Amino acid sequence: MTGTEDPTNDEMLVQTDVSDGLSASSSSVSETTNAETIIRADDINVWYGDEQALQNISMEIPENSVTAMIGPSGCGKSTFLRCINRMNDLIDVARVEGELTLRGKNVYDADVDPVALRRRVGMVFQKPNPFPKSIYENVVYGLKIQGIEGDYDEIVEESLKRAALWDEVKDRLHESGLDLSGGQQQRLCIARAIATDPEVLLMDEPASALDPVATSQIEDLVEELAEDYTVVIVTHNMQQAARISDKTAVFLTGGELVEFDDTQKIFENPESQRVEDYITGKFG
Numbered sequence: 001m002t003g004t005e006d007p008t009n010d011e012m013l014v015q016t017d018v019s020d021g022l023s024a025s026s027s028s029v030s031e032t033t034n035a036e037t038i039i040r041a042d043d044i045n046v047w048y049g050d051e052q053a054l055q056n057i058s059m060e061i062p063e064n065s066v067t068a069m070i071g072p073s074g075c076g077k078s079t080f081l082r083c084i085n086r087m088n089d090l091i092d093v094a095r096v097e098g099e100l101t102l103r104g105k106n107v108y109d110a111d112v113d114p115v116a117l118r119r120r121v122g123m124v125f126q127k128p129n130p131f132p133k134s135i136y137e138n139v140v141y142g143l144k145i146q147g148i149e150g151d152y153d154e155i156v157e158e159s160l161k162r163a164a165l166w167d168e169v170k171d172r173l174h175e176s177g178l179d180l181s182g183g184q185q186q187r188l189c190i191a192r193a194i195a196t197d198p199e200v201l202l203m204d205e206p207a208s209a210l211d212p213v214a215t216s217q218i219e220d221l222v223e224e225l226a227e228d229y230t231v232v233i234v235t236h237n238m239q240q241a242a243r244i245s246d247k248t249a250v251f252l253t254g255g256e257l258v259e260f261d262d263t264q265k266i267f268e269n270p271e272s273q274r275v276e277d278y279i280t281g282k283f284g
């Protein structure tokens, strides 16, 4: 997107679609083990045309935790993430089978409005991509599009504080979001995603385009966000998954979920030899 175009990318789609129907800090594993399940996948299969991208995926994601999705390129991590807020609906050739519940309600039921669902399940993408609007307007974009009323000044301040950006931008709220650094832009996108008060935040490699300092800020932020939200994050960075997540799902080639467990267990004592080989760098 250039600075002059209106937003037309997936981010805007999420923002415009997010109009209703549906993190952990590195809190200790034991804290999350008993947490309530917010998302449950049951035998999810996804095809793009004739190609199967996910096979019989089942997992339970606890609320207020960080769940990392790791695995080699093309193993279906992003596809799974997009099942949660039905972004795959937007891909003509994609077909999803199985049940995926959010607080017990199958998001694929006929009576679920995907627009409403995406209000409850926000998304942050790989490339920081604020709209060519002011910082303030970026944060309130989803609210305006969805016709959500409220004290916008307060929501902007609260969202930017939660995204750990307020102190850096409070004196320039009406300057362009595009003038921020990459890391600030990504935190602005996070502020925009949380302004509509979702329950779940999906993050697709949110730090992969950032330098180490900005990456570390995003990691700290993800941990903080998990106090209020359930965060599901795709990452290629295994150290990052180990640092910030409570649960880790390891997908391997062919769209198979090979292991899903507490992050500590996955990294210290995985059940599967294939997972051990992957995390120790023997392949992938």
Ligand SMILES: Nc1ncnc2c1ncn2[C@@H]1O[C@H](COP(=O)(O)OP(=O)(O)OP(=O)(O)O)[C@@H](O)[C@H]1O
Binding pocket: 048, 053, 071, 072, 073, 074, 075, 076, 077, 078, 079, 080, 091, 093
């Ligand atoms: N829009 C699409 N149309 C057709 N095939 C797709 C589409 N999106 C993904 N795929 C295919 O589905 C499989 C899984 O892709 P996906 O992007 O979910 O994997 P990933 O693990 O997230 O990969 P990466 O780590 O490289 O982002 C791949 O074979 C990919 O080519």
